[in-house]
Amino acid sequence: MNLKSLLGLNCDEAATACSKAQYKETSLREKLKLRLHLFFCKPCKEYSKKNQKLSLLIKKAKIQTCSEVEKEAYRQRMNNAGSHASKR
Amino acid sequence: MAENSIDPEKWVDRYADYLFNYTIVRVNDREVANDIVSETFLAGLNSMKNFKGEATERTWLISILKRKIIDHYRRINSNKGQAEVKMNFPDSENEGEWLEEKVLDPSHRNAEDQMENQELGLAILKCMEQLNEKQARIFKMKTIEGLDTETICNELNISPSNLWVIIHRARTTLAQCLEKNWF
Numbered sequence A: 001m002n003l004k005s006l007l008g009l010n011c012d013e014a015a016t017a018c019s020k021a022q023y024k025e026t027s028l029r030e031k032l033k034l035r036l037h038l039f040f041c042k043p044c045k046e047y048s049k050k051n052q053k054l055s056l057l058i059k060k061a062k063i064q065t066c067s068e069v070e071k072e073a074y075r076q077r078m079n080n081a082g083s084h085a086s087k088r
Numbered sequence B: 001m002a003e004n005s006i007d008p009e010k011w012v013d014r015y016a017d018y019l020f021n022y023t024i025v026r027v028n029d030r031e032v033a034n035d036i037v038s039e040t041f042l043a044g045l046n047s048m049k050n051f052k053g054e055a056t057e058r059t060w061l062i063s064i065l066k067r068k069i070i071d072h073y074r075r076i077n078s079n080k081g082q083a084e085v086k087m088n089f090p091d092s093e094n095e096g097e098w099l100e101e102k103v104l105d106p107s108h109r110n111a112e113d114q115m116e117n118q119e120l121g122l123a124i125l126k127c128m129e130q131l132n133e134k135q136a137r138i139f140k141m142k143t144i145e146g147l148d149t150e151t152i153c154n155e156l157n158i159s160p161s162n163l164w165v166i167i168h169r170a171r172t173t174l175a176q177c178l179e180k181n182w183f
């Protein structure tokens, strides 16, 4: 572990950097440190593979969600219905 | 205590994305999808006494949603005056089944691929229910809505390193949840 930390990142930091890398937002410096860490650390390498797979699945799924505004409209309609019901 | 309880206050936070995603793939129109989802929540409120706790809240809401989607297609069909629907399926029960097949199974108009993607999307959304509110919100903004890190940090008043730790935890949970069926 110490050797790896000396190389620049401990496993926690490497794992977080790995998630950041999924969004292509790691700096060059971070990227190099991560690559070095993954070269020496098998568990992190495994984790990195899973993380990439997750990115792939998310991309493939083309998920469509509703916005906060739309959710607020749902809540509004539910509240209105609720208050009408209780008046009766 | 019943195994599955019901808590309408949480419905929108917990299930809106799932129900919306399920619907939009089938109706292809955002406004229509919003209507159907909110009608589903209303119908749920009105028939809460029918909730027996045998199914989970989500399963129960989806069964309501499916009926709403079928109703929607019935309406469209009758507006267009498509008599052949009735001619071919004089029995109302059969008509229902026919519609159900067409509407609930997206494969009739698209490739099998798309159906798998739809199933995958629902699996991911279901797994997202395991995240806490903050994780789910930030993960969604960053990953599904594709917002800038800076925008999210400003809106939620968190630091970038904070954001990445949260994203990382969310991804770890999701990967674990999806691993069994999809990896």
Ligand SMILES: [Zn+2]
Pocket (backbone or CB within 6 Å): A004, A010, A011, A012, A014, A037, A041, A043, A044
């Ligand atoms: Zn490591």
